[in-house]
Ligand SMILES: O=C(O)CCC(=O)C1=CC=C[C@@H](O)[C@@H]1C(=O)O
């Protein structure tokens with residue numbers, strides 16, 4: 001197979017509500033969509049999860065565009081590719097920039113599966129027919145607002161609640177949640193908002209029977225996390241610190257975490273995501289699929305990845321209607337009783353809604 005043409009689109013969509021983490025708040029979601037066409041006119045799609053500004057990691061939509069235009073697309077265009085695993089080899093001369101690499105890699109996986117007329121989930125080796133999902137809830141104006149939201153997601157059937165915490169929005173908030181929802185599966189994501197000096201607060205979280213605390217310490221750390229994990233009973237889950245199977249191996253060896261959140265973009269694509277999955281499975285470390293407030297294309301990739309066997313904890317892939325009035329795929333992703341039925345049509349299993357994509361596109365460019 002050969003990618004003979006690529007269209008890169010800068011897309012802007014408004015989320016239904018502002019999303020707040022320990023870094024700040026945003027509501028406009030701007031991102032890149034990549035369509036890779038082969039020599040017989042078939043298309044595969046990828047979505048970059050880099051945000052408009054570099055608060056989650058160092059990548060942004062503009063750095064992704066630069067990397068894709070100047071280095072990544074030229075390295076993949078017209079090359080003979082037998083299997084999508086080869087894409088990461090073609091790009092191995094580029095340091096980091098994982099989200100940019102994952103954008104084209106995801107499109108090549110989709111294209112590969114469509115050409116073979118099999119679902120992407122199957123191409124990846126996944127077997128689940130349906131996946132369990134939870135919900136990620138940003139920091140709210142008041143605890144009452146948060147409790148109400150949790151109630152609505154419990155009623156909708158989501159399998160676990162993830163709340164964002166930061167210093168000053170932690171112990172009291174979790175204690176209120178536990179008062180109202182004593183047994184709901186609950187976890188907290190700090191997005192690196194604490195340091196080892198905050199150990200007393202982090203120890204205090206043990207009383208809330210959390211499934212895990214996600215990335216409590218620095219985004220580039222696995223050493224302090226290992227020290228922290230020895231002091232607290234709540235399992236630590238790493239997100240920002242893990243960029244590769246090598247990072248995962250070191251974190252497991254050091255005891256920095258007991259669970260890993262795999263995000264396809266953060267680790268440079270599906271091939272590396274699968275490697276991390278396999279390594280964790282070998283070491284009995286459970287994994288789950290994180291979310292980056294994706295539109296439909298990215299959401300579809302997450303669903304396919306989650307069908308692998310060691311994704312044993314509910315992920316963050318909520319239904320399209322949680323974030324979007326109109327998504328960019330048909331049908332949209334639907335969650336019923338906390339489950340998503342894995343599509344069985346070829347590729348990502350959803351069709352890009354070209355009309356919606358046109359409506360949301362700010363700028364596009366074609367490369368051949
Ligand atoms: O619903 C989703 O897509 C998950 C949202 C979510 O929790 C996150 C999105 C983007 C960055 C972070 O704040 C965060 C996470 O760290 O997992």
Ligand SMILES: [Mg+2]
Pocket residue numbers: 189191214215239240261290
């Ligand atoms: Mg996280």
